[in-house]
Amino acid sequence: MRNISFWLESKAAKTGFAKDRENVALGERIYRGGIADRQVPACAGCHSPNGAGIPAQYPRIGGQHAEYAAAQLTAFRDGVRKNNLQMSQIAAKLNDREIKALADYVAGLR
Numbered sequence: 041m042r043n044i045s046f047w048l049e050s051k052a053a054k055t056g057f058a059k060d061r062e063n064v065a066l067g068e069r070i071y072r073g074g075i076a077d078r079q080v081p082a083c084a085g086c087h088s089p090n091g092a093g094i095p096a097q098y099p100r101i102g103g104q105h106a107e108y109a110a111a112q113l114t115a116f117r118d119g120v121r122k123n124n125l126q127m128s129q130i131a132a133k134l135n136d137r138e139i140k141a142l143a144d145y146v147a148g149l150r
């Protein structure tokens with residue numbers, strides 16, 4: 041695993057990009073400001089404003105492929121991925137449209 045990690049780290053990441061302009065605005069709003077009336081925190085608070093995260097604490101999600109990010113958020117929400125309580129609780133409050141919007145926004149973050 042260590043060798044594979046070193047090898048992967050040496051590769052330049054092929055980042056994703058946002059595709060849906062209308063959705064991106066909704067994604068940006070939630071990413072930066074959360075959804076106050078449903079106690080959804082701003083994603084930027086942990087994953088940082090540019091999506092770089094905080095190494096060893098919060099993962100980088102900026103530039104992540106939208107399909108992957110949406111799949112992970114859905115898996116957290118549906119209890120399929122249960123390795124992190126914070127993310128499970130956050131994703132539990134997101135609907136499909138918000139997940140899609142966030143995933144698309146994150147893909148274009150640098």
Ligand code: HEC
Nearest residue numbers: 081082083085086097098099101109112123124126127142
């Ligand atoms: C309180 C801090 C916190 C907030 C706020 C937060 N996250 Fe996370 N997020 C985490 C942590 C910690 C993980 C890593 C969980 C793990 O160990 O697998 C994570 C993982 C993820 C992943 C999976 C990354 C991967 O590589 O599999 C995605 C996607 C994600 N978060 C999106 C979001 C979005 C979108 C929001 C805003 C709605 C958000 N997060 C808000 C802490 C947070």
